Structure formats: structure tokens, C-alpha cells
Amino acid sequence: xxxxxxxxxxxxxxxxxxxxxxxxxxxxxxxxxxxxxxxxxxxxxxxxxxxxxxxxxxxxxxxxxxxxxxxxxxxxxxxxxxxxxxxxxxxxxxxxxxxxxxxxxxxxxxxxxxxxxxxxxxxxxxxxxxxxxxxxxxxxxxxxxxxxxxxxxxxxxxxxxxxxxxxxxxxxxxxxxxxxxxxxxxxx
Numbered sequence: 542x543x544x545x546x547x548x549x550x551x552x553x554x555x556x557x558x559x560x561x562x563x564x565x566x567x568x569x570x571x572x573x574x575x576x577x578x579x580x581x582x583x584x585x586x587x588x589x590x591x592x593x594x595x596x597x598x599x600x601x602x603x604x605x606x607x608x609x610x611x612x613x614x615x616x617x618x619x620x621x622x623x624x625x626x627x628x629x630x631x632x633x634x635x636x637x638x639x640x641x642x643x644x645x646x647x648x649x650x651x652x653x654x655x656x657x658x659x660x661x662x663x664x665x666x667x668x669x670x671x672x673x674x675x676x677x678x679x680x681x682x683x684x685x686x687x688x689x690x691x692x693x694x695x696x697x698x699x700x701x702x703x704x705x706x707x708x709x710x711x712x713x714x715x716x717x718x719x720x721x722x723x724x725x726x727x728x729x
Contacts, residue, residue, distance in 0.1 A: 544613040548677055551620055555670065558624070562631070563640045575705040576642040579698040586694035591674070594687040598678025609679040619673025627666030630655055638663070642702045644709040650717050658726045660717070661702070664695050665724045699723060 563584075597603060605612075631638045633654045637645060655662035668691070675687040706714045722729055 544610075544617060544677070547617050548613075548620075551617060552674075555620065555624060558628070566631075566638055566640050575644065575701070577701045579701040580641045583694050583698055586690050587671075590687050590690050594675065594678070594683040597686060598680045598683040601680075603680040603682030605679050605681060612676045612679040616673040616675070616677030619676060620670045621673075623666045623668070623670030623673060625666070626655065626669060627663050630662035630666060634663075642698075642705050644705055648709065650706075650710055650713060652717060652721075656721075658721060660721050660723050661699055664699060668692065668695060668724065 633656060634651055637648055637651065655665075659665060671687055671691050675684040678684075703714075703718075710717075
């Protein structure tokens with residue numbers, strides 16, 4: 542089976558799910574102050590990097606041909622695994638999940654499921670999926686074009702979100718930060 546017959550429907554599902562989230566799970570006008578344009582930074586960075594990265598990958602610029610089959614299947618696997626992690630995180634937060642940084646009036650710190658180990662599993666899942674997409678093309682240039690800027694955009698988003706959470710929850714959030722890592726269990 543050619544990997545293109547897998548990557549295309551998976552990518553479409555991924556894109557459609559993110560569009561649905563961005564339409565359905567917006568916090569509204571109240572979030573603009575806390576979000577500090579981090580959602581815009583994420584979308585612009587992701588869109589630009591994915592378009593450029595896919596263009597480079599499809600055209601074989603930077604291709605590591607001998608690794609293509611292995612990296613393609615590994616990439617598809619990581620995309621799927623990342624989506625499962627992201628959606629598990631979204632479903633765990635339920636109504637507290639928004640695509641823009643916002644704290645609800647009755648907001649609570651959720652520390653069950655993946656949130657008991659890492660503070661940002663939805664971002665971990667997204668980054669894992671982007672890692673998979675970058676690996677799929679077996680292309681070192683595509684890898685750098687996709688992963689470096691997107692990781693930077695997520696780091697900015699995490700900084701903004703953690704500032705909002707610290708402001709809202711103070712010592713309770715600080716204690717949560719002590720017992721969890723940001724993105725990778727036990728590491729970071």
C-alpha cells in the first residue's frame with residue numbers, strides 16, 4: 542500500500558477536526574486580552590510552515606530516499622497517535638477547552654488523565670502530529686521548516702496560557718506546575 546493513500550485522508554481528517562475546533566470552541570471576545578494573539582501566531586505559523594514543508598517534501602527537495610518507507614509509516618503512526626492524544630486532552634477538559642486562551646468564571650484546574658502528568662497534552666499531541674508530518678516526507682529540510690517554527694509558536698502559546706493560569710489560580714497553579722511537566726512526561 543502506498544503511503545499517499547494513508548496520509549491524504551488522515552491529513553484531511555486532521556485539518557477538518559482543527560477547523561471544527563476553531564469554530565466551535567472559541568471563548569469569544571473576553572479571550573482577546575488573555576490570548577495575546579497567540580492563536581493567530583499559531584495558525585499563521587502552522588499554515589505557512591505546513592504549506593512550505595509539504596511543497597518541499599512533495600518535490601523531493603532534501604529527500605533522504607533510503608529512509609523514505611520507514612519514516613513515512615512512522616510519520617503516519619505519529620500523526621494518528623498525536624491526534625488521539627490531542628482529542629483525549631480536549632475531551633478531558635470538556636467545556637474548559639477553548640482554542641483561544643481564556644479562563645471561565647467557574648474554571649478549575651483539571652489534573653486527571655493526561656493532565657495528571659503533563660500540563661499541555663493537547664499541545665503535546667499536536668506537536669507529535671506535526672513531528673509525524675515532518676517525518677512522513679523523509680526530508681531533513683521539511684523537518685526543519687515544519688518543526689522549528691511550529692515548536693516556537695507553541696512555546697509562545699504555552700507561555701501566554703501559563704501566565705493566564707498563574708494569574709487566575711496563583712499558588713494552586715504553581716503547585717500543579719511542580720507536580721507536572723509541560724509537554725513530555727518526566728522530561729519537559
